[in-house]
Every structure is written in C-alpha cells, then in structure tokens.
Amino acid sequence: MFISTEIKVTPKKGPVALSDQAIWNDPSGDAFHIFGGRAPYMINRDKITKDGIWKFTVDGTGGGTWTLERPSNPDVLNKLNLTDMAAFTATHDSSAGGVAFVIGGTTAITIDPDSNNTSPTMDPKYWHRTPIPGMVSYDMKSRTFSRTDTSAAMPMLTGGRAHFVPQFGSNGLMLVLGGIIAGDVRDFNNITFYDPKTGQWGWQNTVGYAPTDRFDFCMVGVASPAGTYELFIYGGENEAPRARYAFYDDIYILSLLGFVWLKIDAHSVEPCNNQDCVVVGKRQMLVVGGLGKNWSTWDEDPFPQGLGIFDLTDLVWSKDGNYDADAEDYRTPKFVEEWYQDKNLSALSWSSDEVKRMFLKNPVSFTATTSGSAPTSIATSAPGPDSGQQSSVGKAGSIAGGVVGGAVILCILSGLAYWLWQKRSKPSPSDEELKPGQSNGNALKHSPSLEPKRKLPTEGLATEMYTPPDELACGGGINERWELDASSPPRELDTSHGACELGVESSEVTR
Incomplete structure (x- = not known):
C-alpha cells in the first residue's frame, strides 16, 4: 500500500543553518523570531549578521517567508552579544505586541561576528565559548532591544529553560528552571521567576519529587480548567562529575500553584538531550530532534518518523508516533488532582506573603467525573512564611499524622x-515534687x-x-x-x- 504525501519546501532565503538559537512565537500567531545561534563547525560563520533578527511568517498554505526585521535602536543590538544555549521565552500579550526574553547563554566566533574569542581547541565540538551574563529583551511591537543585569538572581546561566505562565502575577510570570551557573548544575528545589510588568525577581521552594539536576532538557506548559498550570520537563543531561555524564529519558511535572514536583512513570525509548518540544493540539507534546547518549548526530532517531508524541493527560507515549487530532481538552492528570484534593496545598510554606498572593488569587476547582456529583473546590489559603512548616507530598503525611x-x-x-x-x-x-x-x-x-x-x-x-x-x-x-x-x-x-x-x-x- 502506497500513501501519496505532498511535501512543501520553503526556499531558504534567510539565516544560515544555526544550532541552539533562541526562538519564540510572535503574538500574532502567524510568525516566529530567532536570536543568536551557532554556526556548526564554523560553516557560513561569516554570513551571520547583527543588522537585525530573522522573522519567519507563515502563508497559511504550508509555507512562508523569511525577513530580516531591523530594530528601531540598532546601536543597542550591535553592542549586545549574540548567544547560544540561552534560556528564552516570550509574553503572550497580543495587544501590547509581546516581549521576548533571552537569558544568559554563551558566545564565540561561531556565534557573534564581533566576538574576540579566537582560540578554538583542536576538536571543533569543544570550541571555547564564553558565558554571557544578563538578560536581553526585545519588544516586538516597538522593535526595541534592551539589556537587564541579572547578576543577583541569575548570573551567567547556560543550558537552562524559561517558560512564560500567563495566569499568575500581575500580568504573567516567567519561570527559569535548570541549567548551569558558574560550573554548577542548578537543582529544581527552588524555582526562580520574573515579573515582566514590575521587573522584579522572586523565588519559591518546591515540594515533592524534584528531577535530578540537569540542563539541555525541553519543557512545555499547559493550563488546566481547574485553575492549575502544569509544566512538563523531559530528558536532558548532567555532565557534572558526580553525575557521571548522565542522560535522561524521564518526564516530571511541576504543578502550579502548588509548586509540587511529581514524577511520571513513563520513559522514552532512549535518553534524549538538546531536543525541542512544543504543545500541539489540545493536550499532546511533540518532541523533535536532539541527541542521544552517544552525542552523535549520525545516530538514528529512536522516535517513529523522528517525531515523539506524548499525551499530557493520559501520560503515555504514542507507540507509533501518531498524533490524535480528536483528543479531548487537557485535564490535570489524576494523581496531580489527588494531591490538591488531599489538601496538601495548605501545608506549603511560602517564601513571602507577596509570592503567596501572586499564586493564590484564584481558587482551584476540580469538577468530579462521577455522575451527579458536585465540583470539588480546593481552598487556596495557606500558612504564611512565618509558620516554619515544611511540606510533604502525597498521603503519607496525613496517614502518619492520623x-x-x-x-x-x-x-x-x-x-x-x-x-x-x-x-x-x-x-x-x-504536693510532692519529683526530681528529674x-x-x-x-x-x-x-x-x-x-x-x-x-x-x-x-x-x-x-x-x-x-x-x-x-x-x-x-x-x-x-x-x-x-x-x-x-x-x-x-x-x-x-x-x-x-x-x-x-x-x-x-x-x-x-x-
């Protein structure tokens, strides 16, 4: 049986082939932008430009065009370092045009034409790259660049991941997870976030079963009808000596507003790092690219047709790589819902009253699936930061207490x-008093x-x-x-x- 499939090829009149660039969606929904990126093995390094950033706009028929979008303040862009291995995300406010953020990363002669780094090692895979501090922001409406010092909250981050969560804070928050700072791989027990509207950084400790320290993983997020927001992280690596060059094939969930980590009992066929993942449809995660444990670009992709499909509600991989276009709306996975229904949220110790207000402004309400039953509302009041209480996950605490x-x-x-x-x-x-x-x-x-x-x-x-x-x-x-x-x-x-x-x-x- 033969299946005829039409393949469309977009003419490559745009940027040179790049790796590890920052990429974000335009709020219009029909375009995306890229910033930085590395020219592999110095191929076409001389064609990297700082005259603007590349933008791809779809045409609605499976194709699109590349354009070089020139900023309104080119002098600022020329003074910035183009980077790779940065954490990046963008806000979703279409009325305001949206703002993209690029945090940290590294630079080298294969990344930035103005880089003064001219001493590569013998193996081009390990050409020296210099970590770059700070955060670059790009306002997509005014087309202006700016740079913010992040030395206090996020100094020289590489290999981390960022994600914008629209439903918390004054107008959404940007969360930054994982990565490497000063040679140390960051753990997941403390989450750092940034409020784009106020320009303030904050933090909150997590509970539950946090992932092993790692970088170069991929991360997606999705909001539930109950009022929670789940982040899913998949794969990654840890080259710290204590980890013995570990590569990961697991998936973890960080559920907000509970700041609880829960591990999924589902593994991909092989470990994966440096891959990209995105939510497609209503509840499926698509995984593309990446490297295996051998770090070889010649290895065959273990996913069917090179595409990994994971159901974010049923928490299962598609064995044949098929995408379910008729999948129902996303719902919080059952065992995450049970964590909230067991009232574990009330045991969370907040870093400050302000952080507590950011995340508890709206109630969490799960609609029971049993016929004729009423929705289950979860109280969103928790002890203040002075309670000194450390939280635990699951039913063990309540059972042991009973x-x-x-x-x-x-x-x-x-x-x-x-x-x-x-x-x-x-x-x-x-009246007799006993001695001790x-x-x-x-x-x-x-x-x-x-x-x-x-x-x-x-x-x-x-x-x-x-x-x-x-x-x-x-x-x-x-x-x-x-x-x-x-x-x-x-x-x-x-x-x-x-x-x-x-x-x-x-x-x-x-x-």
Whole structure:
C-alpha cells in the first residue's frame, strides 16, 4: 500500500543553518523570531549578521517567508552579544505586541561576528565559548532591544529553560528552571521567576519529587480548567562529575500553584538531550530532534518518523508516533488532582506573603467525573512564611499524622486508667515534687531535659479532654518522640515499638 504525501519546501532565503538559537512565537500567531545561534563547525560563520533578527511568517498554505526585521535602536543590538544555549521565552500579550526574553547563554566566533574569542581547541565540538551574563529583551511591537543585569538572581546561566505562565502575577510570570551557573548544575528545589510588568525577581521552594539536576532538557506548559498550570520537563543531561555524564529519558511535572514536583512513570525509548518540544493540539507534546547518549548526530532517531508524541493527560507515549487530532481538552492528570484534593496545598510554606498572593488569587476547582456529583473546590489559603512548616507530598503525611494522633489518644486514656487504678490502691502525694528521672510508682516520668514538670490532676475526671504534658513517658524502656502541634511535620511510628504508649527518648524520625 502506497500513501501519496505532498511535501512543501520553503526556499531558504534567510539565516544560515544555526544550532541552539533562541526562538519564540510572535503574538500574532502567524510568525516566529530567532536570536543568536551557532554556526556548526564554523560553516557560513561569516554570513551571520547583527543588522537585525530573522522573522519567519507563515502563508497559511504550508509555507512562508523569511525577513530580516531591523530594530528601531540598532546601536543597542550591535553592542549586545549574540548567544547560544540561552534560556528564552516570550509574553503572550497580543495587544501590547509581546516581549521576548533571552537569558544568559554563551558566545564565540561561531556565534557573534564581533566576538574576540579566537582560540578554538583542536576538536571543533569543544570550541571555547564564553558565558554571557544578563538578560536581553526585545519588544516586538516597538522593535526595541534592551539589556537587564541579572547578576543577583541569575548570573551567567547556560543550558537552562524559561517558560512564560500567563495566569499568575500581575500580568504573567516567567519561570527559569535548570541549567548551569558558574560550573554548577542548578537543582529544581527552588524555582526562580520574573515579573515582566514590575521587573522584579522572586523565588519559591518546591515540594515533592524534584528531577535530578540537569540542563539541555525541553519543557512545555499547559493550563488546566481547574485553575492549575502544569509544566512538563523531559530528558536532558548532567555532565557534572558526580553525575557521571548522565542522560535522561524521564518526564516530571511541576504543578502550579502548588509548586509540587511529581514524577511520571513513563520513559522514552532512549535518553534524549538538546531536543525541542512544543504543545500541539489540545493536550499532546511533540518532541523533535536532539541527541542521544552517544552525542552523535549520525545516530538514528529512536522516535517513529523522528517525531515523539506524548499525551499530557493520559501520560503515555504514542507507540507509533501518531498524533490524535480528536483528543479531548487537557485535564490535570489524576494523581496531580489527588494531591490538591488531599489538601496538601495548605501545608506549603511560602517564601513571602507577596509570592503567596501572586499564586493564590484564584481558587482551584476540580469538577468530579462521577455522575451527579458536585465540583470539588480546593481552598487556596495557606500558612504564611512565618509558620516554619515544611511540606510533604502525597498521603503519607496525613496517614502518619492520623496514626500518631490515634496512638497519642490511646496513651492518654491508658495513662488515665492506670492513674485511677493506682489512686484507689495507693494514695499519691498531692504536693510532692519529683526530681528529674525519679518516680514514686504512680506518677508519669518526665524527661530531665524538659521543664516545667506537670502532674495529672488529683480531682475526678473532667468533662473536657485533659491537656497532656509536653511529653509522655510510658515506661518499659521503649520511647518514641511525639507532638500534638498540628503544624508540625508528619512523622511515622517506629514499627518496632512494643506498646501503644509513647515516650521521649527516640532516634530522629525520617520523613
């Protein structure tokens, strides 16, 4: 069976072949721009120009044209460094024309014709490149360039990724993830973001299962009807010595506004780095290009027809590389939704009240799939930054907290019953104060390190639950630490305990 397919070829009257350039969509939706990029192996290096930036406009029939868009302030562009390996993104405001941002990157004689770097090594693959600090912005409406110092928030970033999230902040926020700064690969436990409207940088710690440190991965984002926004990162590499040149084939989700990382149980056929990915249709990620673990451009692409298709809701790879044009709208993956429904958002410790307001201005509401059930609303109130609480992910925290709480109540009831039995058999001194570590046989032991010491009341049982001392000691030589403070981190009971009672001397519990 033969299938006839028409292939359209766009005449290449535009930029020379480039690698690792910054590329962003025009807010009009029918064009894109490129900035910088490297001429591989110095081929056509002399044809790289700084007279403007290249813009490709589609014609609606599968083709388009290249034009060199000249800025209104060419003197600023001429003073900038053209770069590769930069993090880049653009705002989506079509009325304002949109602004593109290019953060960091490197420059060399194969990238910028004005570069004074003229000492390549023997192997052209490793031609020396100089990291460039700062952030370049380009206003697509006024066609003006500007440069912003980022030394405090993002000094000399290479190999990182940026993404614009339109629904948070005053008019959207730009998030910057991963990459290398000063030779160190950045981790994903802290997310840095930038408000294009105010020009302010911010940060927020994450919770959950963060990806391994990496760079040269690809990232896409999509908004859900529930009010969340999910970022998906795929692949990448880590050439730090401690990582032993690791290459990755995994996918992680960062869900906002919860700042929670969740790992997907789905892997591509082979590891991939330096690839590009984009959301196509309503809920599918398209992966194109990249390198494998051998870092060879001669290796066969492991994806069918060189195209990787991943469903962002069902979280599965298309085995045959087919794109589903009839796919339903994107919905937050089920296990991400469960994280919010378990009220884990309330345990998030915010970096500041201002950051908290940025992300909690709109509620999260998941519509239940069960017939006849009402939508599930998730409260978006969380403790302030002074709470000192560190958050945990999943159900383990709430389960462990319930188990500990139940065990504590059993200890209290057991202690009261034991006290009543002793009171009837042998009177206890009413005013005698015990020394640390001593016991008269019917009083609870106290830790010598905790003050003040308290005793159970000598009156009859009260109508309200007695407030226990700071710690209970139940004897038997088996002691576990416990706390009743609801804001404390969840703890798990040691499975080796022999009684239902808790004491004070314990090894530290791992969360």
